[in-house]
Amino acid sequence: MxxxxxxxxxxxxxxxxxxxxxxxxxxxxxxxxxxxxxxxxxxxxxxxxxxxxxxxxxxxxxxxxxxxxxxxxxxxxxxxxxxxxxxxxxxxxxxxxxxxxxxxxxxxxxxxxxxxxxxxxxxxxxxxxxxxxxxxxxxxxRQDALTGVGNRFAFSRNFEREQRLAQRYHQDLSLLVIDIDYFKRINDKYGHLAGDEVLKSVAECLKSVMRQTDMIFRYGGEEFTAILTKTDREGALVIAERIRKEVEKLTVTISGNDIKATVSVGIGSLKEAKDSQALFNQADDNLYLAKRGGRNQVR
CATH class of the missing domain: 3.30.450.40 (GAF domain)
Structure with a gap:
C-alpha cells in the first residue's frame, strides 16, 4: 500500500x-x-x-x-x-x-x-x-562574499522597491547607515585579514539583533545599511541603539590580539524625505553627525 x-x-x-x-x-x-x-x-x-x-x-x-x-x-x-x-x-x-x-x-x-x-x-x-x-x-x-549579507546591488533593488511600497500604502520606512569606527586603524595595526574578521563579526552581530523583517546589506568597505520596513524613526532609534550596544560588546581575537570595535549609526525616516535618494542622504548626513560627535553613537 x-x-x-x-x-x-x-x-x-x-x-x-x-x-x-x-x-x-x-x-x-x-x-x-x-x-x-x-x-x-x-x-x-x-x-x-x-x-x-x-x-x-x-x-x-x-x-x-x-x-x-x-x-x-x-x-x-x-x-x-x-x-x-x-x-x-x-x-x-x-x-x-x-x-x-x-x-x-x-x-x-x-x-x-x-x-x-x-x-x-x-x-x-x-x-x-x-x-x-x-x-x-x-x-x-546579490550577496556579499565576505560577510554573507546582501551587497550594494541587492540594497539598491530592495531599497527602491520598499520605498515605493511604503509610499503607495502610506507605511513607515526607515533606513540605517552603519559605519565601523576607525576601521582603517584596525587594518593598519592588525592587517587586512584581521579587518575581514571584524567585518564578519559585525555582520553576524547585526543579523543576530535585528528582526526577521529587517534587511541588512554591506554597502561598501566598512559601511552597512539596514532597511527597516513599517518602522518609524522612534522604532529605528531603538534598533540602532541595540546594534550599537551589541557591537560595543564584541571582541574579535586574532593571533592573540583582542580587537574591539564600535559603530556609528545614522537614521533616515521616509516621513522626513520625499524619495529614496532623500531618505539615504538623510541617514548618511546623520551618520556624519554621529562621526563628528565622537563616534559610537546614533543620530
Whole structure:
C-alpha cells in the first residue's frame, strides 16, 4: 500500500512495462513533449513545479506536490498541504543531488498513475538543475562574499522597491547607515585579514539583533545599511541603539590580539524625505553627525 511512509526512488525501479501499454505510452509521450517545453520555458522554481503539477493533475486530479532541498533552505509546496497517500522521489542528475519531491493524493495511486508520474519526473531533472544553478547565481550576485549579507546591488533593488511600497500604502520606512569606527586603524595595526574578521563579526552581530523583517546589506568597505520596513524613526532609534550596544560588546581575537570595535549609526525616516535618494542622504548626513560627535553613537 502506498502510504505516508512509502518511498519510491526516481523512476521507481519498477517494471513500468506492466503498468503502461504501448498505446498508452505513445499518448503519454506526446503529452510529455508539451510538458518538456513548459519545464524549459522558465528558470523560476515555482513556475517549473506549477507546470509539472498541472500536468500530473491531468492524470491524477487533486494531487499535490512538495519539493524540498534542505541545504538550500528550499521547501516549496505547490497545490496545497500534503495529503494522506504519498510517494517520495530522491532527485539526482549525474550524481548531483537535486532534492526530494513528494507527490500526495487523497487516495492511493495506481501503478499506471505512478508510472506516468515517474515519466514526468524523468524530464524534470535537467530543467530543475538549471533552475537551481540560476537561483544560486542570482543569490551570489546579490550577496556579499565576505560577510554573507546582501551587497550594494541587492540594497539598491530592495531599497527602491520598499520605498515605493511604503509610499503607495502610506507605511513607515526607515533606513540605517552603519559605519565601523576607525576601521582603517584596525587594518593598519592588525592587517587586512584581521579587518575581514571584524567585518564578519559585525555582520553576524547585526543579523543576530535585528528582526526577521529587517534587511541588512554591506554597502561598501566598512559601511552597512539596514532597511527597516513599517518602522518609524522612534522604532529605528531603538534598533540602532541595540546594534550599537551589541557591537560595543564584541571582541574579535586574532593571533592573540583582542580587537574591539564600535559603530556609528545614522537614521533616515521616509516621513522626513520625499524619495529614496532623500531618505539615504538623510541617514548618511546623520551618520556624519554621529562621526563628528565622537563616534559610537546614533543620530
Amino acid at each position: 502506498l502510504s505516508s511512509t512509502s518511498t519510491v526512488s526516481v523512476l521507481g525501479k519498477r517494471n513500468t512495462s506492466n503498468a503502461i501499454t504501448n498505446k498508452q505510452l505513445t499518448v503519454a509521450t506526446e503529452d510529455v513533449l508539451l510538458l518538456v517545453q513548459k519545464l524549459q520555458s522558465s528558470l523560476e522554481l515555482e513556475v517549473i513545479f506549477t507546470h509539472l503539477l498541472d500536468h500530473i493533475r491531468s492524470l491524477v486530479p487533486g494531487c499535490r506536490l512538495l519539493y524540498s532541498l534542505p541545504e538550500s533552505n528550499i521547501n516549496l509546496p505547490i497545490g496545497g498541504p500534503v495529503l494522506k497517500h504519498q510517494c517520495f522521489y530522491q532527485l539526482k542528475a549525474e550524481q548531483e543531488q537535486l532534492g526530494e519531491i513528494r507527490i500526495s493524493n487523497s487516495s492511493k495511486l495506481t501503478d499506471y498513475e505512478l508510472s506516468m508520474v515517474e515519466l514526468c519526473l524523468s524530464h524534470l531533472l535537467y530543467p530543475l538543475r538549471n533552475a537551481l544553478l540560476y537561483r544560486e547565481a542570482i543569490r551570489n550576485a
